[in-house]
Amino acid sequence: MKNLLKLERARNNMTQAELATKVNVSRQTINSIEIGRYVPSTLLAFKIAFVLDTKVDALFSLEEGDWDSVN
C-alpha cells in the first residue's frame, strides 16, 4: 500500500513525534508507516487523516501487489 504520509505531514509542518503524540502511537510506528513497512489499522488511518486534515483515500492507496499478497 502506497501512502503520502510523509508529504502530508510536511505540508502540515509536523514532525513524526508530534503526529505520533496526537494519534497516540509511538514515533517508530509513524516511521514504519511512512517507509511502507507497516499498514495501519482502519482506526489509526482515520485518526492520522483527521489530524492531517485530509481524507484516508487521499493518504493511502492500493498498489497492484496488494490484491495478491498478505503482510
Place this chain on the structure above:
Amino acid sequence: MKEQRTFWYSSRFKIIGILFILWGIYSFFVKYREHHLWDINLVSGLLCWGLSFILFSSEKTDDERTHHHKFKALTWAVPAGLIITHLINYFFLSPAEPDSGKYTPSVSAYVALSIVLIIALGLFYYLQYQDRIDEKSA
C-alpha cells in the same frame, strides 16, 4: 469508537516478572546446593510466570504496532517451541516404541511453555530493535 485494551496489566508488571525469574533461579541453585538435584520443573514453572508477566504486560508506548510485533513473535515461537520440545523428547528422553506398552516420555508443560515464551520474548525485542534500526537508516 472506543479502543479495547489488549493487555490486561500495566508495564510495571514486568518488574514482578523479573522477580519471578530471579526467584526461580535462586530456588534452583538453593535446591541444587542442598539436595544436589537439577530441578528444571521448579525453575521453569517460575520462569513461565515471569515470562508471561513480561510478554503480556503493556509496553511503555503501547500501540497497534507493538501488538502486531507480539502476535508475529508468537506465531513463530509456538511452532519453533513445538519443534524444539519434540527434538528434546526424541534425543534426550529415549521415546518408547509405539507398540511397547509404555507411556511416551515428554518434558513438562512448564519446560515446553518456557521455551515458547523465551523465543517469543526474544523475537519481540528483536522486532522492536529492527524498527529502531530502520528509523535510524531512514
